[in-house]
Amino acid sequence: MTTTAHDAVLGWEATVTAYEPVMGLEVHVELGTATKMFCGCPTTFGAQPNSQVCPVCLGLPGALPVVNEVAVESAIRIGLALNCEIAPWCRFARKNYFYPDMPKNFQTSQYDEPIAFNGHLDVDLEDGSAYRVEIERAHMEEDTGKSLHVGGATGRIHGATHSLVDYNRAGIPLIEIVTKPMTGAGERAPEIARAYVATLRDLLLGLGVSDVKMEQGSMRCDVNLSLMPRGSAEFGTRSETKNVNSLRSVERAVRFEMTRHAAILSAGGSVVQETRHWHEDTGMTTAGRVKSDAEDYRYFPEPDLVPLAPPAEVVAALRASLPEPPVARRKRLQDAWGYSDLELRDVVNAGLLDLIEQTVAAGASPAAARKWWSGEIARRANAEGTDVASYAGQLGVTPAHVAELEALVTSSRLNDSMARQAWEGVLDGEGSPTAVADARGLQLVADTGALAAAVEKVIAANPEVAEKIRDGKVQAVGALIGQVMKEMRGQADAAAARELILSLLGQA
């Protein structure tokens, strides 16, 4: 691998002071259909190589494709969720190219007649403001096969003697979502890129059309970027960074490309229009294929497929069945639950929204639901390298358990520290909160005589503190409650103890 002089970068401040980025994002999403786009082969991830192929997706002579109706429906739903217009009539096209990842020597795609076009997606930024990303188009196509390169260094295509291809992925339905060029983002371009991909991922997840696992490649992002001097309105030459496959990488890749372009331009050079490869380890891009007239795909309408003309009533029904957009849902839940922005962001990032919603529905307060789901169970899930929802699923711990636990607190059977013990028992597989409390003998002493005796003993042992409270320094009560709890080996109801102490000292 050669290192080119292009890899010099300009400082971030200097970059954003002198230049304005123009950014376009292309996101490929693998649909979660049971079968491929044009044949009935299954789409299971990780199957034995070339075990999910047939004459259609291998491009054998005479094989004829037929469109997957669920894939078309998903494409329309994605288009509608992105506020796009849906084409009343459109066709597939052949994108001709020679590369062994496509056995047909063309990819069936859509060219100038995408199924969805002219939409937008509003994304929330860290500072609470929103940015509207304009969507150019969302079109249907098929995924390619996977290649292993043999004989070169660490599986790289450079220096390989030959390549081995698995066509299980070839033909899996893909939706390519293309933004219009984003301008005016300035120094926020990296953040906007990340927020857009994150918002899009949530939206697709909510639609249930894809598992959108960036690490498994079911959602992939290409970043097109160019710079123009501040004050100019003329777009510069762009680079296209391929396969940026995590949210963090999207942000870093935009940032890196901005500083790389800026270094070239500020030294009086010209940016080469080329494909760049993103390297997760170094956080840099390296030069790939130079865009040239070799990129001449000779698109033409696919003769083996008839046009699609989604009836207006079908589109209307799909529109009516769209779920609430994630951004709107979060706003609604935040209002209903009274969470701060920070609290909401934490539970969203931890993927707790559904669990909390179900826990609140089961009767717990929003504050209690958040407390239990983001406490011990989150710590354990993190230690296991998984998320709370999957971890709870493995353990069989449900929102109903949390609501039951909280009910034990509000009904004064358990105090907070007992409830924590009961929760640990639930997480250790000892049963429901009530069963754990029973088995472990967790029970606030309901005997008011015992509580009164302990309170009197503690007051007698602390005449100075008692005097302070009599004089109105009510906050000193904490020290006495602590001692009462100790006296009763943690089995006292702290609220009841507080009430009793204050009334005995004339402060109730």
Added chain:
Amino acid sequence: MSELSRDAVAHLAGLARIDLADAELDRMVGELAVILEAVATVQQAPIGDVPAMSHPLPLVNVTRPDVVRPCLPAEDALAGAPEAEEGRFSVPRILSDD
């Protein structure tokens, strides 16, 4: 429109990954021009206001349900491959040395 340049033929050969020697290229320019001329006669067809079409049948929305159908066993899929390795199609080096 039968004017076909040598450069255009070389470009098409490149797109089709066909390696043509100079002499072959010279010959192809003439032969392709004749073929194009012959095909161009369809332009004389009296089509009037017949709309352009990409498919001869007036059909739309031919789809299939999203139901798995049997695929080829891997060994059958690979049976026609000139070379296979580790259950995969073995293809020649993709990038040339540089």
